[in-house]
Amino acid sequence: MPLCRHYIAANDCRIVSIASPQTKDHTNIMAKLCLTLIIFFQIISVVKFAYSANEASIPPSKKILVAQIKEWVAREKSIDEEDIKVAALDRRFIVPDCPHKFDISFPFSSDTQQVRVNCAKIGWKAFIRVSIEGKKMYYVYKDDFPKGHRLSRQDIELLDQTRVGHNSGLIKDITAIKDLILKRSVSTGQLVRRQHLSQVVEVFVLKQDKLAGELLTDDDYESSMHPIAGASAAQKFPKRLLKNALIARSLPAGYVLQEKDLKQRHRVLVAQETLTRGRLLSPLNARVEDYYGDLLPDAMLSTNGIEYLEVIRTIQAGSPLRVSDVQVASLIIKGDTVNFSVARGSLLITVSMEALESGKLGEQVVLLNPESGEKVRAVVSGIRSATGL
Incomplete structure (x- = not known):
């Protein structure tokens, strides 16, 4: 700043008529620079003062809300609270005093740019925008992991953005690795990218040789998670x-x-037996038994009421009976x-009569009394049995 002092001294000397050398062109340039710096620092001081005044004017209820939002988002996203910005400083946004902690959640699983805040005790709720502005925005592997490894939160950590070069496919949200496995081997410190990961499907692998017709037990197989693209449609079936x-x-x-x-x-x-x-x-x-194989959609599963059924085609012994067979x-x-x-x-009278027509269960038929020649109508109630109307 010597040139600034020289400039001021030169001007003062001319005012009091004290002889002094004329200022050079470069001195005039430096003088203008000095004035610019002085104005800049004054503006910064005013801004800091205004910001401090604004912070001091935030109501306690709003400060509590902002603190709780930062704490909740930091816990959900596994990031630092200082990296979270909450858009709740507008004076027109009034936050009431909540007797208990605010209930905070993401309104949609795919949207993490705003949170829903609710105070059930007083029936107040609001939607507030949040943003993550810190440098720690990407993840790296904490260790070497082989192909097929199922990733968890403990396997990766946040990386300072200033170290990132090529950003294609980088994982920025830790929830994006849920239920994913590695398609290739990775090394410590390597950036976590979507290209490394695959959705998984549970498959079942035999632990020992099995012969045709043997019963499969829980000790004969183990479950394994495979990349979904590497498993055929026939290998994707429920464990049951x-x-x-x-x-x-x-x-x-x-x-x-x-x-x-x-x-x-x-x-x-x-x-x-053959029917x-x-x-x-x-x-x-006909009896209910274990049957191994594909179950036909109209297979009969019970003996209830079978005494009223007859087969309409020849059925071989050992074959499952179907509704379409009877x-x-x-x-x-x-x-x-x-x-x-x-x-x-209270008296039940039973007589033997001759059927003049055929009938199924519940149908009416005409019967003949062979002794008196009398004809009566009756309801079929069983095999060669009927009751009066």
């Missing part, structure tokens, strides 16, 4: 299909199971001797 399943073909240890390799166990109605067309079903010729049987055939029952108060 493995329970009590049989191996459909002989397979070696290390093999990744496919759905077609399994015969799932089902409880279905199975023919105990010819028109044969009535009964617990003696129909409601005619329990009374024309010419059958039918037990006709009539209730009179």
Whole structure:
């Protein structure tokens, strides 16, 4: 600043008529520079004073809200509080006193640029914009990790942005690594990029050789997370299909199971003997058993009511019965001797009559009394049995 002093001294000397040398051109330039610096520092002082006054004027309730938002966002995003800016300093935005801590959340999972603030006690809520302005915006690996490693929050750490060169595909949000695995090996300090990561699918790998027809147990396989692009559609099936399943073909240890390799166990109605067309079903010729294989959509699963059904085609012994294989049987055939029952108060009278027509359960048929020649209408109630109307 000697030139500034020279300039001031020269001007003062001329004012009091003291001889002094004329200022050079470079002295005039430096004088202008000095004045510019003085004005700049004065402006900075005014701004700092105004900012300090503004900070001091923030109501306590608003300061509490801002502090709580920073604390919550820092915890959710695993960053430092000083890197978070909260747009809540507008004087027109009034924050009431909340008896308890504010309830803070992101209104949408895909939007982390604003938070929803709620004080349920007084029924007040607001949406407030936030931004992360710190330098720590990218992540690096904390250690060497192999291909197939499933990443967690503990595997990566934030990196100062000033060290970043090529920014393509960089992970900026730690939640973006959820349920992802590495498609390649990575080294310590390497930037975490989306190109390294893949979504995963659970597959099941045999731990030992299995022969066709053997039962699969929990000790025979282990689950493994594979890149979704590296797993075939047949390898993507729910774990519940493995329970009590049989191996459909002989397979070696290390093999990744496919759905077609399994015969799932089902409880279905199975023919105990060869059933010819028109044969009535009964617990003696049809029983619920374990069946391994693909379950047909109309497979019969229970014996309830089978005594009223008859098969409409030949069914081989050991075959599962289907709804399309049976129909409601005619329990009374024309010419059958039918037990006709009539209730009179507490008295039940049963007589033998001849069926003049066939009928299924619940249908009406005409019966003939062979002794009196009388005809009556009755309702089919069972095999060769009917009741009065």
